[in-house]
Amino acid sequence: MVNKQSDAAANLGFRPGTKAHQATNFYLRPDGATDADIRKACGGLQRNLLSRIAKAGHTVKKEKVRGPTGRSITAYKIELKRAGQ
Numbered sequence: 001m002v003n004k005q006s007d008a009a010a011n012l013g014f015r016p017g018t019k020a021h022q023a024t025n026f027y028l029r030p031d032g033a034t035d036a037d038i039r040k041a042c043g044g045l046q047r048n049l050l051s052r053i054a055k056a057g058h059t060v061k062k063e064k065v066r067g068p069t070g071r072s073i074t075a076y077k078i079e080l081k082r083a084g085q
Contacts, residue, residue, distance in 0.1 A: 008080060012053065020049050024078065027053075032063065032077030050076060057081050 009024035010016055023046035026033035038046055054060045059079040067073040 012056070012058075012080075019043070020046060023049055024053070027060075027076055027078040028080075029077075031065075032061070032075040034065070034067070034073050034075050036067075036073070050078075053078055 008028055009021045012024060014021035014024050019042040023033075023038050023042050026037055026041060027050070035045055038044075050060045058081050061077045061079060063075050063077065064072045065075045
């Protein structure tokens with residue numbers, strides 16, 4: 001079975017197995033991903049990836065969430081545009 005998020009990341013032009021593909025899958029999760037999530041999974045931030053996706057016409061949302069220590073942190077979430085928009 002193929003993951004829908006993985007399909008979406010591949011359709012955005014990111015090769016499966018790359019850090020960009022992996023980060024995109026995190027950003028596509030319903031809750032998005034924090035910088036800490038991306039750093040842990042990819043070894044570094046992928047902010048240029050968010051800019052590239054936004055320039056392609058997709059929405060990149062920022063949302064304040066509570067971190068594990070109770071502090072407010074930012075989660076980023078990608079919302080893909082629908083075909084024909």
